[in-house]
Amino acid sequence: MKWKEQLLSLEPYKPGRPIESVKKEFGLDQVVKLASNENPFGTSQKVVAALQSVLSSFAIYPDGYAANLRSAVSEFLKVDEEQLIFGNGADNLIQIISRAFLSPGKNTVMANPSFSQYKHNAIIDGAEIREIPLIDGEHDLDAMLQAIDENTAVIWVCSPNNPTGIHISREKMTSFLKKVPEETLVVIDDAYHDYVVADDFYDAVEFVNQYKNLIVLRTFSKIYGIASLRVGYGVAHQDIIRVLEPAREPFNVNTLGQIAAVAALSDQDYVNECRRKNREGMKQFEEFCEEHQLHYFPSQANFILIDFGTNGDEVFQYLLQKGYIVRSGNALGYASSVRVTVGSNEENSGVIEAMKQYL
Numbered sequence: 001m002k003w004k005e006q007l008l009s010l011e012p013y014k015p016g017r018p019i020e021s022v023k024k025e026f027g028l029d030q031v032v033k034l035a036s037n038e039n040p041f042g043t044s045q046k047v048v049a050a051l052q053s054v055l056s057s058f059a060i061y062p063d064g065y066a067a068n069l070r071s072a073v074s075e076f077l078k079v080d081e082e083q084l085i086f087g088n089g090a091d092n093l094i095q096i097i098s099r100a101f102l103s104p105g106k107n108t109v110m111a112n113p114s115f116s117q118y119k120h121n122a123i124i125d126g127a128e129i130r131e132i133p134l135i136d137g138e139h140d141l142d143a144m145l146q147a148i149d150e151n152t153a154v155i156w157v158c159s160p161n162n163p164t165g166i167h168i169s170r171e172k173m174t175s176f177l178k179k180v181p182e183e184t185l186v187v188i189d190d191a192y193h194d195y196v197v198a199d200d201f202y203d204a205v206e207f208v209n210q211y212k213n214l215i216v217l218r219t220f221s222k223i224y225g226i227a228s229l230r231v232g233y234g235v236a237h238q239d240i241i242r243v244l245e246p247a248r249e250p251f252n253v254n255t256l257g258q259i260a261a262v263a264a265l266s267d268q269d270y271v272n273e274c275r276r277k278n279r280e281g282m283k284q285f286e287e288f289c290e291e292h293q294l295h296y297f298p299s300q301a302n303f304i305l306i307d308f309g310t311n312g313d314e315v316f317q318y319l320l321q322k323g324y325i326v327r328s329g330n331a332l333g334y335a336s337s338v339r340v341t342v343g344s345n346e347e348n349s350g351v352i353e354a355m356k357q358y359l
């Protein structure tokens with residue numbers, strides 16, 4: 001048997017504990033999952049209605065070109081249809097980019113801690129990984145630029161960053177983009193873009209026509225509320241899309257996902273409402289942290305990383321038996337913290353109450 005040796009160094013991906021298994025373990029009737037940054041308000045009713053109309057047969061393959069979704073996203077973002085690539089979640093796009101651009105002999109630059117899948121895929125594809133520590137939860141873009149050499153194929157920028165929630169300002173982002181050599185692909189992972197309410201709010205897609213070495217990743221898993229249907233997309237110059245397309249599997253976005261994403265995009269009232277409620281929820285957590293003098297990063301996303309100054313695993317376990325699944329900071333590079341997804345008002349009050357009891 002021949003396989004890539006580096007696969008043995010990787011743990012299988014273990015996402016947050018499933019609600020049912022936590023219920024069973026602790027004999028709880030109700031368990032709230034605030035671990036994976038999903039939309040606590042669920043799915044838009046427009047999406048539910050659109051799906052109900054197609055729930056009669058699953059015999060036909062999905063549209064491999066995602067024509068309707070492509071047309072809807074192209075219109076929404078005011079980009080050409082050929083500037084788009086769709087994925088089975090943004091995870092799939094990270095995998096496609098890695099597969100197309102990374103190999104032994106190449107290197108890739110990323111922040112640390114940041115979203116785990118950049119490194120995971122780079123290891124599988126055999127590239128050298130150059131991780132640049134965050135400063136105060138924020139990308140050190142200057143140090144990341146310095147780490148680039150003639151073999152740097154991809155540089156990953158996550159804004160807002162998972163797990164800190166810190167958003168890169170327009171000024172920093174534009175000055176960074178100007179300095180990246182043309183031969184290096186810049187990936188801006190914009191998974192949490194729709195939650196951003198920063199004063200200098202900007203849409204990274206506007207840079208795509210200016211920089212031919214840039215791809216912006218987005219997802220329907222967060223504010224659009226269809227994480228289980230797995231839809232994400234990338235926006236770039238068509239020369240980049242041309243290189244990525246052959247590395248994509250033919251039917252990577254399923255039919256229900258395509259239909260749901262079109263409906264989700266059409267319901268911007270729902271998106272705006274979720275953004276507003278997320279901000280309110282974030283305030284509940286910020287107030288709790290300030291009241292108890294716990295360090296947190298000011299997050300522009302739908303999660304918050306709270307430092308309890310103890311062991312993140314211990315806080316995680318405590319909250320678990322109280323019926324709240326959060327994410328221990330231990331696996332995220334912040335050993336004394338937990339990352340909590342902002343939930344509904346009631347869910348937030350509940351988990352905050354449990355955290356108070358822990359203190």
Ligand code: PMP
Nearest residue numbers: 089090091115162191219221232
């Ligand atoms: N990028 C970031 C920064 C994320 O946090 C996530 C979700 N955890 C993804 C990408 C992947 O999202 P998707 O559900 O679209 O695969």
